[in-house]
Amino acid sequence: MTVPKLPSAVLWDMDGTLVDTEPFWFAAETELVGRFGGTWTHSQAITLVGSGLRDGARVLQDHGVAMTVDEIVDWQTDFVTGRLVAPLPWRPGALALLSGLRDAGVPTALVTMSVRRMAEAVAAALPFGGFDVIVAGDDVALPKPDPEAYLLAADRLGVDVRTCVAIEDSPPGLAAAVASGAATVGVPHHAVLPDGDRWRLWATLDGRGPEDLAAVALELAAR
Structure with missing residues (x-):
């Protein structure tokens, strides 16, 4: 029996995939819209999952938040980062898989639309060595679902994105990863x-x- 070759790298989304920060983002959106006299529902919050923060900020402006895009992004980031208190709400199986990849010598990248200071805070909270590369929302011109972030992560790792596996939890993230050419695993949350x-x-x-990631890459490559 042939053992599938391990991926050249594994590219991880952060919010909702590695760590369950989405409830913090929902709370931030609800509080901010409420401050300006509006209401924000869970259904509305779901529509922003995986989107770029600046795109989300414009949606909040449309719902009455009288702040600039940069002010909204900074406020939300402070709100969520302030709630990242140990132990972080890691997603089931995420730490074990990440640790297994590092033990196997597979490079990893964190590919998130959150800003770099938040991504670095999450990476620093890992109970073992962090990611080889971090690509954050403020590193790219185009947010997910554009593949720019995934292509940049592969480039910084020095690997062909088509030999990588990406892990995502949102429709925009899934679209971005697939468009980049990476074999993609979606873990809905x-x-x-x-x-x-x-x-x-x-x-x-x-x-x-x-x-398991190697098997997915092999299966998708054969299609």
């Missing part, structure tokens, strides 16, 4: 992810190891 023949959906990362 707060947002619903569609079925498709260009990616695979897992209910959880719990119990998954590097060999």
Whole structure:
């Protein structure tokens, strides 16, 4: 039996995939809209999952938040970062899979639309060595669903993105990863992810190891 070759790198989304920060973002949006006399529902919050913060800020402006885009992004980032208190709400199986990849010598990148200072705070909270590369929302011109962030991560790692596996939890993130050419695993959490023949959906990362990612990459490459 042939053992699938491990990916050249694994590219991780952060919010909702590595760590469950989405409830903090929902709370930030609700409080900010409320400060300006508006209301913000859970359904509305779900529509912003995985989006770029600046795009989300413009939506909040449309709902009455009388602040600049930069002010909204900074306020939300401070709100969420202030709630990242140990132990962080790591997603099931995420730390074990990340640790297994590092033990196997597979490079990893954190690819997030959150700003760099928040991404670095999450990476620093890992109970073992952090990511080899971090690509944050303020590193790219185009947010997910554009593939720029994933292409930049692969470039900084010095690998071909087509030999990488990306892990995502949101529709914009899934679209970005697939468009980049990476083999993609979707792990739905707060947002619903569609079925498709260009990616695979897992209910959880719990119990998954590097060999499972290798198998997905091999399967998708054969299609």
